[in-house]
């Protein structure tokens with residue numbers, strides 16, 4: 001493997017994002033020390049319940065949210081937040097949103113929707129051989145809308161949900177990004193078209209070496225598309241690793257609970273998490289998951305002699321990188 005291929009293309013390094021509290025409330029630690037690396041030509045799924053910070057991390061990686069501590073790096077270089085560097089950056093890292101109807105202007109044709117990014121980025125995005133219509137046609141056909149010219153004059157309402165999502169993806173591809181950040185990319189689609197869109201992401205990875213960070217609350221989706229999975233709980237990555245490791249032998253009690261709910265196979269009853277829904281304005285002391293942790297509630301943690309640590313010692317922040325890791329006192333880092 002070349003060294004270039006083993007270096008992350010996009011990284012969050014010790015990222016904290018804190019939102020000020022409204023009406024006298026505590027501020028919210030939406031991201032509370034996140035290390036995450038996206039490597040060239042891989043699909044990384046970011047999974048976790050609603051409210052755990054997936055969208056905030058996606059927005060921060062796009063430069064839309066500025067970390068209160070830590071930084072975002074592209075090819076190892078910390079992101080600068082001047083309008084000019086952000087402009088260049090946004091060609092390399094493109095956002096794909098979940099709701100194609102909301103992302104597309106109903107009065108714009110497919111051609112205009114896809115050409116918009118090129119127009120915003122001007123001549124630099126067109127390149128030396130650049131002819132706008134050629135670029136638009138190429139992006140549409142990479143997104144699976146063929147023959148592309150047939151789609152040029154169509155309006156969003158004339159398309160199916162899956163085709164609209166492809167137009168949104170073409171709008172990202174037209175700028176030749178290295179990374180796509182997709183926030184719940186298939187959440188609004190029918191089950192039948194979900195598979196097609198996920199196949200498209202896999203094809204882009206294989207044919208163009210594109211990387212994707214896919215934020216989703218759906219572990220089944222991660223299973224179908226991801227090379228690696230990072231599990232997020234209350235603003236932290238609590239477990240990360242290759243998809244087979246995470247889904248076949250999860251370690252963190254939170255990952256286990258998520259999986260037990262997601263899969264009806266295996267015959268194990270789902271682990272229903274008790275306790276209050278997590279609130280980033282009141283992050284629990286010790287392990288942030290301890291008030292809801294089945295291992296603590298069942299006495300497994302006490303039997304392992306770690307119950308006190310669960311309540312009072314923060315298991316710490318996972319280092320990022322490609323390796324598997326789990327932030328839980330049941331699995332001390334040295335073992």
Ligand SMILES: Nc1ncnc2c1ncn2[C@@H]1O[C@H](COP(=O)(O)OP(=O)(O)O)[C@@H](O)[C@H]1O
Pocket residue numbers: 019020028030048049050051052053054055056057279280
């Ligand atoms: N602009 C904001 N101002 C205040 N709180 C926010 C803001 N955006 C997100 N949050 C809070 O940060 C936490 C994480 O939200 P989010 O990143 O949207 O999670 P997810 O995408 O996993 O559902 C939530 O508690 C949410 O209420």
Ligand SMILES: [Mg+2]
Pocket residue numbers: 054055056183
């Ligand atoms: Mg979200």
